[in-house]
Amino acid sequence: MTKRIPQATLLPRTENSFPWGAADRQLVPTYLEKYGYEEEEYLYSGEADVYTLKDGRAQVKFSNAPYTNRFIIRKPKDPKKFSGNVVVELLNSTNSWDVSPMWCLLWQKMLHEGDIYVGVTVRAICTQTLKQYDTKRYEKLSWKNPNPNPGPVNHNILLWQHCLPDCEDGLLWDMLTQLGNLFKSEQGTQIAGKEVEKVYAISCSQSSMQLSTYINVFHETDRVSPVEVPYDGYLTYSGCRMVALNQEESPADVTDEIQMTKNCPVPLLRCVTQWDFKDFTGHINLRRADSDEQGDRFRLYELAGQAHNSFSGAFYRPGYEEIAQIQKITALPHTDITALPLEAFMRQALTNLDLWAREGIPAPHAQGLIEVDENNMEVLDENNNCKGGFRFPQLDVPVATYCSGTKKNDQDSCCVYFSEEKLKKLYPTRRNYIDKIFKAIDVLEEQRFFSIEDADQMKLDTLKLAVPCRNHSSKFEA
Incomplete structure (x- = not known):
């Protein structure tokens, strides 16, 4: 040839x-x-x-x-x-x-x-x-x-x-x-x-x-x-x-x-x-x-x-x-x-x-596929996020519903943030949220889905978020 x-x-x-x-x-x-x-x-x-x-x-x-x-x-x-x-x-x-x-x-x-x-x-x-x-x-x-x-x-x-x-x-x-x-x-x-x-x-x-x-x-x-x-x-x-x-x-x-x-x-x-x-x-x-x-x-x-x-x-x-x-x-x-x-x-x-x-080091396997129903529509959880698939930390420790499509562009995604009431219910303290999201980031870094550098940067970015509520103090709570 x-x-x-x-x-x-x-x-x-x-x-x-x-x-x-x-x-x-x-x-x-x-x-x-x-x-x-x-x-x-x-x-x-x-x-x-x-x-x-x-x-x-x-x-x-x-x-x-x-x-x-x-x-x-x-x-x-x-x-x-x-x-x-x-x-x-x-x-x-x-x-x-x-x-x-x-x-x-x-x-x-x-x-x-x-x-x-x-x-x-x-x-x-x-x-x-x-x-x-x-x-x-x-x-x-x-x-x-x-x-x-x-x-x-x-x-x-x-x-x-x-x-x-x-x-x-x-x-x-x-x-x-x-x-x-x-x-x-x-x-x-x-x-x-x-x-x-x-x-x-x-x-x-x-x-x-x-x-x-x-x-x-x-x-x-x-x-x-x-x-x-x-x-x-x-x-x-x-x-x-x-x-x-x-x-x-x-x-x-x-x-x-x-x-x-x-x-x-x-x-x-x-x-x-x-x-x-x-x-x-x-x-x-x-x-x-x-x-x-x-x-x-x-x-x-x-x-x-x-x-x-x-x-x-x-x-x-x-x-x-x-x-x-x-x-x-x-x-x-x-x-x-x-x-x-x-x-x-x-x-x-x-x-x-x-x-x-x-x-010859194989790439990691995802956690699974996105779950679909008999009509091949995504199955949603209690937060209206889809179940299954590769899950970014924000999907398992959510502060929003992540949507596939917006009014401006069907190919863009958006997030509809939870109310402050819901955020406080999910994460009673800021420490509670930080611990959970850091753990989710660490798991994906250990599984080789994120580099060490990117995982560290995500944690720094997370510390800038005012969770559990938007006007919440940036300090950790006991």
Whole structure:
């Protein structure tokens, strides 16, 4: 099996031309130089096949279609500080422009550890937006449809809305493979500064559906794949059903056998939220048991109380000037999103993925799955929080009801705080509350769901809360 390695070309940043999604131009800027990091952008070009799904296997429909895609990279300035890990995020395309929700969750860990972050465009519609943003900078981007007589685009499916008939989103699968190949080649060593040891793929929402498709079709042990997959592990968040392999076809039904992820030979950590129990996501049909088998290394974490969007994702995104340049309208971010410690959980999940891939230390198992009734609706406890699943400390020692969906945005979560009367009944003294929440944090840290540093920070943050009532003294009571 021949490995195809694309050619990468640096896109220089100038006074008047800079990457879309540059870290220092986000709504809340990240100044990478403060962390000893630098940011670059590359075009990468090669040839990709377009596939169709037949008898559970990917078969080539059109071959050797030329393409040019782009990726943004954030890496240590000093190659000696590079950890050896390249973390590739499939950028989210829900709004037809690239955003990086996983970077929002993980950037502090990656910069602390010396990981290299790569964000790659995964939809043709986003290249159109990039050209609108900076025509000259991105003029060479191309996802041209190799079909000389293209049929109608299938818009009647969950993901491929906003398809471009003269392009082919199905070029993505080989683009992903070849990007991994690139970083494991001599060319990748030159870009990284030293040899790359591990390449992981991460994703959120729609991009997790694309990554799940890639895993199911191209990286299952018992499925004949037309390519040799270069990725050493996967971390997905909120999204697991498959999409179509090309934009003229429909995806497999959610009940189809191929939709069930199984037999992935590298570690796969799948994180889904309470929001993912909505019918159209398909998650309820795709639940499965954890596995430690060498040919099937899998973990499922159902995050109770957590909705689709994260708190940090509201702010670490392209700034208003960038949005204005593509003539889009976006609402002001709001801060009533439940601030469960999702970032801490995801940071440790990436650590656990790396430990499993490098040292063979399996990731921890969640306490169980979210409980559902005969209608597949979440079962609620006496505080109207769902039962079961991975439980943040705030779920077992609650001060609020954690909701999946708000009036402002169905994908945001919120919390409805208990009355002072109820808080005093649950926690007669402040010491009582602190003891319980600290114990819950300690248990999850011992189980390797939180790092020691994040657990300590959670305790400090807890001490700032005025519980059992909001005007309560911050001093401990006997």
